[in-house]
Amino acid sequence: MAYHQDIKIGVLGGGQLGRMLLQSAIDFNLELHMLDPDAQAPCHQLASSFTQGALTDYDTVLSWGAPFDVITIEIENVNVEALRELERQGKKVYPQPDVIALIQDKRTQKQFYQERGIPTAPFILTENREDVAQHVGFLPAVHKLGREGYDGRGVQKIASKAEIHRAFDKPGLLEKLIRFEKEIAVIVARSSTGEVKAFPAVEMVFHPEHNLVEYLFAPARLQQHLSEKAEDIALKVAEELKIVGLLAVEMFVTPQGEILVNEVAPRPHNSGHQTIEANYSSQYEQHLRAILGLPLGDTACKIPSAMVNLLGEAGHSGPARYAGLEQVLELSGVHIHLYGKKITKPFRKMGHVTIVDTSLERLQEKARFVKDTLKVIA
């Protein structure tokens, strides 16, 4: 479809990913219309129209989607049947409803990798807790709910028989616990024209003691053949899915140099925020180019970067304040992105900070400083 600025685009979800998509859409004169269950969602004042409603409700999605030419998502927990009906009505729905459905269920996602020869950790499908108990020999493993496991929910480590009582009593899967050296992500775009491009791999940096992700580093510090392998795998997943739009592919790098797909998200992703400042094209612009059938942008890095998520401080709930903002803005190469959420809660994603620097050492120092200094409190 040829670009024209009067094309009507609907977006399911109006959170921070939608907000950054909106910022990019302004450059293309594109109006984005959004649906979100939260009346105060980050996009509520910025979208060309904002509708409050449940993304998982068939009738809501169907009637909301009626006026648009193209429909996309910024969150995958949406009503796929309504999207299928909108597609039948002739609308472009990108990513396609079938792709969203496959990804929504971690069981079908894993089976897909297996069928298509995409490397992933060994797994067993389980129907309920009793079923998990049948596979003691497979432990230690990560037990994952098939559906509705978002943002760390629906995932449970089961080290041994003694922990099986913690298993979910619903359809899920047991995945072999993988020792990994690095956790990386590659964001791929596939256009409605079939063109594909991968952003360089990025790396999650873990705190040396707490074993929590501290910040993200781009590009990933990997031997070149591993970076290339990771990009090839991510491209293969996107091509096998025939997705139109962005696909974020999270992967593990094992000590043996294997690369295993962990999971994917069919939308802009937390691991691509830094592309706004650090790459020739941002993931947000790339998503718009992909769903509009425009040529994909160059994904190369302009400059190395680190990205720190800004989470609500533990013990603080209420109207958000940003302590340490001025000290952080004194550093060269620091760029803050606040998400417009008035209320902070413990661990709520309130914003992120991107840092660009030509020196990897300084990047690390600055990332730690930002992490230690900037606090979202109430």
Next chain:
Amino acid sequence: MAYHQDIKIGVLGGGQLGRMLLQSAIDFNLELHMLDPDAQAPCHQLASSFTQGALTDYDTVLSWGAPFDVITIEIENVNVEALRELERQGKKVYPQPDVIALIQDKRTQKQFYQERGIPTAPFILTENREDVAQHVGFLPAVHKLGREGYDGRGVQKIASKAEIHRAFDKPGLLEKLIRFEKEIAVIVARSSTGEVKAFPAVEMVFHPEHNLVEYLFAPARLQQHLSEKAEDIALKVAEELKIVGLLAVEMFVTPQGEILVNEVAPRPHNSGHQTIEANYSSQYEQHLRAILGLPLGDTACKIPSAMVNLLGEAGHSGPARYAGLEQVLELSGVHIHLYGKKITKPFRKMGHVTIVDTSLERLQEKARFVKDTLKVIA
């Protein structure tokens, strides 16, 4: 003043500069309220509130400004008396009304340079056409209206006595016609805390035959001592004015290596668009930092860039279309910015294109290609 996201900011003008300021303000959770005479101005759907009204009308500006804590501008043709009254009421008005008033009149602007030892072309103040005729010996000169000369209007070259009939019959000035090798610009920010920083000088590239600006090149290709001299002069102008906010300083570089100030603009400027993609901080973010008293951002270039203004094609008026957009988006490092104007007219500023590339030769080739390929037609 300490940063807080509930600070109410009013902006006089809602054009493309305001639009890019809005895109940056989103990252700081800042809401911008805008006043513009055009109900369809580029910000009309994006500002937190948009009021249609005359920027030059005392009562309009005064009553519109009442709810805000900080007031700024994206165009300098505004009612200064109303801003003075808002300042008396305790609001922060940045840039300050006295600075805007001085810059609004090219006569006081030139006198200011002369008094403060800022290098500028020799000039004579003139009151009317008859007065111009008294200074035949000063020709060839550029005759400028003191007030209301915007966007190339109010400027007239007078080569000799025979052309004096073209002189304005109003207060203005005659400026010695300068032979220059390059036309450059330096954007400076001065914060309410007194901190100052200059962006690297940029250069206007003229078409080899038509003698029209073809595109902008950043950083300017100048010997280092000349770049530094230009930045020093621009910083001096900002410090002498004690401006709070951005100041764009346009300068000529003569064949003798002199640098002369041509004129200044107290706001984000066309010569700083490329800072969005090419510098550590954009001019828009820098303006927000300056007026909020936040630390100023690093102004260094991440990567060389060129910027092409996208003007309405001659002979085309009506609903805008963008021919050649897809070819241009196929080039690596190209980023388009459309300004949301539905209607194109000959030479109307409809958008711009920034190109980033590590190779200066490729940048030039791509800038020419964009200029020749992307056309705003009706």
